[in-house]
Amino acid sequence: MSADTIESRRAWLLSERPASRMQARLGRAYVAWRRFSANRLAFLGLLIIISLLVIAALAGVLAPYSPTFGDLKGSRLLAPCAEHWFGTDDLGRDILSRILYGSRWTLYVVILVAVIAAPVGLLVGTVAGYAGGWIDAVLMRVTDIFLAFPKLILALAFVAALGPGIENAVLAIAITSWPPYARIARAETLTVRNSDYIKAVQLMGASPFRIVLRHIMPLCISSLIVRVTLDMAGIILTAAGLGFLGLGAQPPLPEWGTMIASGRRFVLDQWWVAGAPGFAILIVSLGFNLLGDGLRDALDPRSGDQ
Amino acid sequence: MTAAITVDGLEVIFDRFRALKGVSLEVNSGESFGLVGESGSGKSTLLRAIAGLAPVASGSITVNGKKLGARRDKAFYREVQMVFQDPYGSLHPRQTVDRLLQEPLAIHGFADGEKRIQRALDEVGLGNGFRFRYSHQLSGGQRQRVAIARALILEPSILLLDEPTSALDASVQAEVLNLLEEVRRRRKLTFLMVSHDLAIITHMCERLMVMQSGKAVESLSAAQLVGHRVTEDYTRNLLRASEGFVRTG
Numbered sequence: 001m002s003a004d005t006i007e008s009r010r011a012w013l014l015s016e017r018p019a020s021r022m023q024a025r026l027g028r029a030y031v032a033w034r035r036f037s038a039n040r041l042a043f044l045g046l047l048i049i050i051s052l053l054v055i056a057a058l059a060g061v062l063a064p065y066s067p068t069f070g071d072l073k074g075s076r077l078l079a080p081c082a083e084h085w086f087g088t089d090d091l092g093r094d095i096l097s098r099i100l101y102g103s104r105w106t107l108y109v110v111i112l113v114a115v116i117a118a119p120v121g122l123l124v125g126t127v128a129g130y131a132g133g134w135i136d137a138v139l140m141r142v143t144d145i146f147l148a149f150p151k152l153i154l155a156l157a158f159v160a161a162l163g164p165g166i167e168n169a170v171l172a173i174a175i176t177s178w179p180p181y182a183r184i185a186r187a188e189t190l191t192v193r194n195s196d197y198i199k200a201v202q203l204m205g206a207s208p209f210r211i212v213l214r215h216i217m218p219l220c221i222s223s224l225i226v227r228v229t230l231d232m233a234g235i236i237l238t239a240a241g242l243g244f245l246g247l248g249a250q251p252p253l254p255e256w257g258t259m260i261a262s263g264r265r266f267v268l269d270q271w272w273v274a275g276a277p278g279f280a281i282l283i284v285s286l287g288f289n290l291l292g293d294g295l296r297d298a299l300d301p302r303s304g305d306q
Numbered sequence: 307m308t309a310a311i312t313v314d315g316l317e318v319i320f321d322r323f324r325a326l327k328g329v330s331l332e333v334n335s336g337e338s339f340g341l342v343g344e345s346g347s348g349k350s351t352l353l354r355a356i357a358g359l360a361p362v363a364s365g366s367i368t369v370n371g372k373k374l375g376a377r378r379d380k381a382f383y384r385e386v387q388m389v390f391q392d393p394y395g396s397l398h399p400r401q402t403v404d405r406l407l408q409e410p411l412a413i414h415g416f417a418d419g420e421k422r423i424q425r426a427l428d429e430v431g432l433g434n435g436f437r438f439r440y441s442h443q444l445s446g447g448q449r450q451r452v453a454i455a456r457a458l459i460l461e462p463s464i465l466l467l468d469e470p471t472s473a474l475d476a477s478v479q480a481e482v483l484n485l486l487e488e489v490r491r492r493r494k495l496t497f498l499m500v501s502h503d504l505a506i507i508t509h510m511c512e513r514l515m516v517m518q519s520g521k522a523v524e525s526l527s528a529a530q531l532v533g534h535r536v537t538e539d540y541t542r543n544l545l546r547a548s549e550g551f552v553r554t555g
Contacts, residue, residue, distance in 0.1 A: 016439070016443060017435040017436075017438075017439070018402075018438040018439065019438065020438060021402070021404060021438060023438065024402050024404075024438040024439070024440070028440070195395055196390040196391075196392060196395040196396035197395065197396050197397055197398040197399075199359055199390070199396075200388075200390065200396050200397075200453075200456070201398075201409065202358075202359070203357055203358075203359070203383060203387065203388050204383055204409060204410040204413050204414075204460070205378070205379075205380040205382075205383035205384075205410075205413055205414065206409070206413050210413070214409075215398060218400050219399075219400060
């Protein structure tokens with residue numbers, strides 16, 4: 001693509017007079033992207049998350065060994081070397097392969113929790129904020145009750161009731177992580193519900209359902225996306241914590257928290273067994289945090305030309 | 307002439323504060339009626355009560371012969387629309403002009419949306435070039451034109467105007483007022499207009515009502531106001547204040 005066509009495309013995107021719905025939407029996305037990519041650290045975060053996605057997708061190709069079967073005879077607890085870059089664990093399994101496959105479980109947990117918790121929080125918060133009165137009171141007291149429980153303890157109780165396993169861990173984390181989203185969505189809703197543009201929609205005869213869904217939710221979504229990305233690190237850590245306590249993923253599943261748990265017995269002599277998955281958690285959590293920070297700057301409705 | 311809006315003994319109470327204390331009013335169909343008064347006199351509240359945005363404690367409102375209950379139905383909103391004071395606050399910040407104008411059509415199930423949006427934008431003097439802009443890409447006057455287009459797109463017979471030009475600068479004010487005049491003439495609309503600017507009211511309205519602290523002070527015709535033929539002291543003070551600062555000595 002020549003410099004000229006790039007220039008004309010940019011002009012098209014930034015046009016003050018968009019000619020179609022599509023152009024207006026793309027132009028808006030482009031402005032947000034420019035604000036986002038100007039932030040180097042946020043970009044680094046995005047790169048980390050993209051590589052996590054790629055690794056998860058290509059784990060089968062990238063991993064040099066099987067994640068669940070090891071050579072018990074010849075390769076137990078080997079230090080990092082040319083054949084096993086991150087060493088091997090007590091069952092002779094290659095830790096690099098386990099970490100690569102483990103990225104799938106990390107993504108699985110993070111995405112499922114986000115998909116379950118964020119919409120629930122958004123719905124509860126916007127409905128409570130818009131309806132007010134007793135609906136607000138009931139929904140917010142329920143939220144308070146969930147918020148009052150320590151996250152890990154409630155997750156523990158939940159897993160204890162349903163039995164250990166990664167699906168139950170996901171459910172447990174989702175149930176404990178929606179209340180903050182509800183709080184944010186409600187606060188955002190309260191700031192806009194009495195604005196003239198919402199009154200104007202009421203004056204068109206729109207139903208409360210339509211107002212919440214089409215006019216209030218879009219305004220809450222950007223701050224919610226930011227909050228969810230920032231929480232992703234916490235979700236990974238909670239999942240790892242449950243795994244570490246033996247209540248999340250069960251062996252031989254290569255989940256990072258479970259891997260740390262099984263490596264803690266020899267952490268002094270064979271540090272790499274627990275160290276490598278710990279480092280993976282650190283990097284991915286960092287990536288999500290940087291991404292969330294960048295998104296906050298790019299999407300914040302109170303910044304820029306809003 | 308038939309009455310488009312009849313308000314009888316209207317009381318509005320916000321958390322024990324009586325914003326309107328038994329106001330009565332009659333606006334004829336096709337007429338432009340002004341509400342004048344200082345800030346906090348209840349003129350905007352009266353407008354919002356008619357639109358269904360303020361809590362009515364007692365009294366009755368009749369629009370085009372139909373008495374309104376606590377809940378307004380969709381048919382009401384096709385008869386009565388409102389233009390808000392602040393064009394910076396009355397347009398959704400995340401929606402294009404196109405989307406803003408489409409919303410009322412979608413709610414009321416109009417099929418020929420495309421044509422109506424075109425016509426509405428032409429009518430308020432905004433070409434197609436503005437259709438896909440976000441509100442932050444528009445000036446104050448353009449925003450108010452969009453707000454007027456949105457109010458007109460359902461083809462109401464009554465337009466409630468809550469100080470539609472007070473947030474705009476003088477030259478744009480005149481443009482928007484002329485636009486409103488033109489629209490009213492063409493569509494034979496009934497206007498109920500709130501303003502604290504007596505010059506605008508005398509220019510736009512045939513009759514007006516002066517309000518003070520939630521009560522009606524007196525009703526006048528525009529000619530009476532221009533000729534200073536008023537009976538109440540409060541109105542006289544208001545007239546004097548509107549003439550501005552007079553240097554003495």
